[in-house]
Amino acid sequence: MTAVIEVTGLSKTFGSIRAVDDVSFTVEENKIYGLLGRNGAGKTTLMQLLTGQDFAMKGDIRVFGESPVENAHVLQRISFIKESQRYPDDFRVKHVFKSAPWFFANWDAEFAERLIGDFRLPLNQRIKKLSRGQLSSIGVIVGLASRAPLTFFDEPYLGLDAVARQTFYDRLLEDYAQNPRTVILSTHLIDEVANLLEHVLVIDQGRIIIDQDAESLRGTATAVVGVATAVDAFVGTREVIHRDRVGGLASVTIAGLDATERAAASAAGLELTPVSLQQLIIRRTNTSEREFEQSA
Amino acid sequence: MTTATETQFRAAGPAGRILNVVRLNVANPWTTIIMPWLILGIIFLANLTIWWIIFNSVGADNVADVSDGLQYSGASTWIFVYMTVVAIQAINLTFPFALGYGVTRRDFWLGSSVTFVLLSAMYAVGMTILSVIEETTNGWGLGGHMFTAVFFGDTWLQRLFIYFVAFLFFFFFGAAIATVYVRWRANGVTLFFVVLAALLIAGAAVLTLTGNWQVIGDFFARTGLVGSFAWSLVITVISGFAGYLILRRATPKN
Numbered sequence: 001m002t003a004v005i006e007v008t009g010l011s012k013t014f015g016s017i018r019a020v021d022d023v024s025f026t027v028e029e030n031k032i033y034g035l036l037g038r039n040g041a042g043k044t045t046l047m048q049l050l051t052g053q054d055f056a057m058k059g060d061i062r063v064f065g066e067s068p069v070e071n072a073h074v075l076q077r078i079s080f081i082k083e084s085q086r087y088p089d090d091f092r093v094k095h096v097f098k099s100a101p102w103f104f105a106n107w108d109a110e111f112a113e114r115l116i117g118d119f120r121l122p123l124n125q126r127i128k129k130l131s132r133g134q135l136s137s138i139g140v141i142v143g144l145a146s147r148a149p150l151t152f153f154d155e156p157y158l159g160l161d162a163v164a165r166q167t168f169y170d171r172l173l174e175d176y177a178q179n180p181r182t183v184i185l186s187t188h189l190i191d192e193v194a195n196l197l198e199h200v201l202v203i204d205q206g207r208i209i210i211d212q213d214a215e216s217l218r219g220t221a222t223a224v225v226g227v228a229t230a231v232d233a234f235v236g237t238r239e240v241i242h243r244d245r246v247g248g249l250a251s252v253t254i255a256g257l258d259a260t261e262r263a264a265a266s267a268a269g270l271e272l273t274p275v276s277l278q279q280l281i282i283r284r285t286n287t288s289e290r291e292f293e294q295s296a
Numbered sequence: 297m298t299t300a301t302e303t304q305f306r307a308a309g310p311a312g313r314i315l316n317v318v319r320l321n322v323a324n325p326w327t328t329i330i331m332p333w334l335i336l337g338i339i340f341l342a343n344l345t346i347w348w349i350i351f352n353s354v355g356a357d358n359v360a361d362v363s364d365g366l367q368y369s370g371a372s373t374w375i376f377v378y379m380t381v382v383a384i385q386a387i388n389l390t391f392p393f394a395l396g397y398g399v400t401r402r403d404f405w406l407g408s409s410v411t412f413v414l415l416s417a418m419y420a421v422g423m424t425i426l427s428v429i430e431e432t433t434n435g436w437g438l439g440g441h442m443f444t445a446v447f448f449g450d451t452w453l454q455r456l457f458i459y460f461v462a463f464l465f466f467f468f469f470g471a472a473i474a475t476v477y478v479r480w481r482a483n484g485v486t487l488f489f490v491v492l493a494a495l496l497i498a499g500a501a502v503l504t505l506t507g508n509w510q511v512i513g514d515f516f517a518r519t520g521l522v523g524s525f526a527w528s529l530v531i532t533v534i535s536g537f538a539g540y541l542i543l544r545r546a547t548p549k550n
Binding site: 048051052053054055070071072073075076077078079080081082085086087088089090091092095098099100102103104105148 | 307308310313316319320323324326327385386389390392393395396397398399400401402403544545547548
């Protein structure tokens with residue numbers, strides 16, 4: 001597999017805040033990545049660094065093998081859709097779709113038109129007058145129809161209702177199947193996009209705390225549910241990710257189990273339930289927070 | 297997979313990229329081209345009406361006197377301020393937008409500079425043509441002055457030059473101020489004007505204390521109207537380079 005992005009030892013601080021803190025990872029071609037994390041975790045800063053909009057303080061960024069900073073050769077292959085994207089003051093919706101094809105070599109006008117219909121976007125409306133959701137749908141349409149070899153969506157659906165979000169996910173998957181490309185989707189609606197993602201990067205306080213294949217990540221944890229004493233006996237000295245207790249019942253999230261361990265659990269009258277990606281990440285980020293507090 | 301994406305992809309050359317920025321800046325021609333001419337037309341009609349009223353009330357004998365007074369007309373000066381705003385908007389709003397489209401800062405600045413030069417040329421030529429009509433019709437038959445105001449020069453060639461360099465100055469100076477804002481926000485702009493004011497006051501103080509105001513007066517008298525406008529090119533060129541250097545390290549913020 002070819003690496004589209006290679007990051008090593010990347011750091012960026014704003015005053016005393018470490019927005020991105022000694023981060024290293026690789027993004028492979030033609031996969032959908034989820035860049036997940038809480039608000040202020042460093043998602044946007046990281047994407048601004050990868051697209052040459054912000055400047056690294058330490059470390060090295062290679063996008064398509066080269067530094068992205070002021071590099072037209074690299075930047076022409078990137079589409080970066082930001083939640084907070086600003087538009088020229090006098091633009092109407094139609095001006096965005098008139099100008100986008102000049103900058104994206106793979107622009108598909110027919111696809112864009114279909115999406116404009118899907119999202120019911122009024123072309124003659126001034127951008128300043130659009131609702132939050134309509135503004136987001138402009139970004140979503142540009143990001144999809146640009147078909148850039150590397151597409152970033154930074155929280156692209158603020159203000160979009162559930163139907164519109166589903167339309168976005170559906171169109172993304174359909175088009176991705178026909179025109180494979182690398183997509184990096186940043187979001188905190190983790191469960192909604194969980195099925196879309198092939199690889200997960202979780203950033204917390206500027207550090208990458210999970211960098212794993214989505215499938216294998218789901219297998220890394222199981223919740224053991226049952227009578228508290230039985231659960232405790234089964235868990236034993238295993239590493240506990242999370243523990244819930246209601247009366248005599250307990251639910252303990254532990255690392256993934258193999259077939260014999262699963263059999264042993266059901267023999268002990270315990271129930272095994274899968275842990276959703278969102279729960280898994282919430283628990284992992286909590287852990288790192290606690291560790292951080294202890295070390296500080 | 298790599299080769300498929302590579303062959304599919306048609307990259308634009310440097311000239312094409314700069315041209316695309318020019319097109320982006322005038323993507324909505326209403327703001328940069330149609331509206332200014334429309335306002336200019338409305339102001340012209342308003343002036344025409346006033347000239348007509350004056351013409352009818354003072355009588356044909358006194359028209360020459362009135363025409364002398366009208367040559368200090370400031371009716372078309374607003375357009376320079378308007379273009380400063382166009383330049384500021386281009387840097388403040390079109391710049392972050394263009395970066396999202398994968399434009400480099402260098403291409404954006406070059407493309408915007410080309411846009412400013414083209415718009416300056418268009419308005420300078422258009423207003424010079426109007427000034428020639430104004431001259432040959434003896435002020436639209438009413439002794440009026442709007443495009444031949446005294447500070448635009450005596451001949452059409454002088455007016456073409458003065459209009460052109462004046463537009464360039466207002467575009468590039470406005471754009472340079474906007475880069476200060478984009479990079480350092482309001483604090484940067486405030487600091488810039490505080491320093492600028494301090495320098496001007498210091499200069500005035502030196503001239504007053506040394507009794508050298510005469511030198512300034514002599515300078516403008518010696519260089520003349522056209523020469524003085526030509527000197528504005530120094531500030532325009534400095535703005536052009538400074539703007540790029542400032543924008544080169546700027547990150548669009550929300």
